[in-house]
Amino acid sequence: MQCLECGKKEAKYDGLCEDCFLKKTKFTELPQYIDLTICPHCHAVKFGGHWEHVPLEDAVYMMVDRNLKFMHEYDSYRLRVEHGEIEGEFHVLATVDITYKDIHTRELHEVLFDLKYESCPRCNRYYGNYFEAILQLRGLREYEVSEVIEFLRERVEYYAQKNENLFITKSVERREGWDFYLSDKREARKISREIARKYGATVKESPQIAGRKDGQDIYRVTYSVRLPAYRTGDVVNVEGTYYLIEGINQNFIKGKDILSGKSKLIDSKRHRIYMLVERKNIKKMLVIYQDGENVQLLSEENRVIDARTPWHLEPGKYVNAIVVDGTVYVLP
Numbered sequence: 001m002q003c004l005e006c007g008k009k010e011a012k013y014d015g016l017c018e019d020c021f022l023k024k025t026k027f028t029e030l031p032q033y034i035d036l037t038i039c040p041h042c043h044a045v046k047f048g049g050h051w052e053h054v055p056l057e058d059a060v061y062m063m064v065d066r067n068l069k070f071m072h073e074y075d076s077y078r079l080r081v082e083h084g085e086i087e088g089e090f091h092v093l094a095t096v097d098i099t100y101k102d103i104h105t106r107e108l109h110e111v112l113f114d115l116k117y118e119s120c121p122r123c124n125r126y127y128g129n130y131f132e133a134i135l136q137l138r139g140l141r142e143y144e145v146s147e148v149i150e151f152l153r154e155r156v157e158y159y160a161q162k163n164e165n166l167f168i169t170k171s172v173e174r175r176e177g178w179d180f181y182l183s184d185k186r187e188a189r190k191i192s193r194e195i196a197r198k199y200g201a202t203v204k205e206s207p208q209i210a211g212r213k214d215g216q217d218i219y220r221v222t223y224s225v226r227l228p229a230y231r232t233g234d235v236v237n238v239e240g241t242y243y244l245i246e247g248i249n250q251n252f253i254k255g256k257d258i259l260s261g262k263s264k265l266i267d268s269k270r271h272r273i274y275m276l277v278e279r280k281n282i283k284k285m286l287v288i289y290q291d292g293e294n295v296q297l298l299s300e301e302n303r304v305i306d307a308r309t310p311w312h313l314e315p316g317k318y319v320n321a322i323v324v325d326g327t328v329y330v331l332p
């Protein structure tokens with residue numbers, strides 16, 4: 001069969017030869033103008049009802065692709081877009097390579113993007129100082145403040161990867177510790193639990209009604225994370241026995257009895273644990289000589305001290321010791 005149009009070549013596509021078919025056929029169409037809504041703060045892009053954090057190139061590509069209309073059947077296509085600003089206007093050149101049966105053809109479209117700026121919900125919250133929870137850090141020792149805060153920020157960043165509505169609205173240093181205002185109370189709860197687990201702290205949760213919306217009470221929650229009075233390396237008093245703390249978790253401390261040298265797990269909820277000597281106040285002493293249980297030590301202030309100890313010590317070596325009510329205890 002010959003081409004219906006030119007009558008010369010063989011009809012291959014819709015009764016036409018390739019040349020006549022391509023002359024008459026437009027595979028794709030694009031509108032002349034496309035609206036693109038961008039958040040001026042974070043450059044998120046609005047697609048239909050939702051916002052996405054994608055680079056502008058990707059957003060332009062996606063908008064062109066979703067506006068591309070096919071006017072004729074095809075086997076496959078490849079789209080490329082380039083964009084540039086001409087006299088303050090946002091021009092996009094779209095190149096579509098189409099494959100249909102044996103035909104490979106290219107169509108070009110020029111589109112003017114109409115950029116609109118609108119603050120996204122996340123930024124509305126962020127710039128509105130929105131918060132749902134206060135995470136309080138209490139009982140921190142001076143030297144560990146930055147470490148605990150660093151851990152908190154790292155956890156917020158981790159959860160924010162999946163929840164873009166999570167951020168720290170503000171942080172405030174108070175006499176009792178630090179307050180972090182967080183935008184999402186469920187994530188705040190998870191993070192408070194994680195801090196507690198890591199530092200053997202307790203969490204007190206107190207909800208407050210912050211207002212009403214659509215006939216429902218809106219709650220804000222304060223998570224007060226309190227670290228215990230003791231840390232690994234401190235010496236504590238548990239019912240008259242002194243323990244050097246070897247490890248802490250949320251429910252237990254592992255302590256070494258400083259007289260027997262035996263390690264023991266102590267349930268910190270069921271026993272009262274009193275701080276005896278902080279790690280930084282443990283003294284280094286030089287062993288002068290030992291005779292049975294009697295030992296002579298030299299303090300950092302060069303005082304000779306007589307003490308009793310169950311441990312075998314080596315003269316000339318340093319040992320750790322604490323002084324409680326005038327009595328010297330050499331630590332195991």
Ligand SMILES: [Zn+2]
Pocket residue numbers: 003004005006007008009016017018019020021
């Ligand atoms: Zn023809």
Ligand SMILES: [Zn+2]
Pocket residue numbers: 039040041042043044119120121122123124
């Ligand atoms: Zn935004």
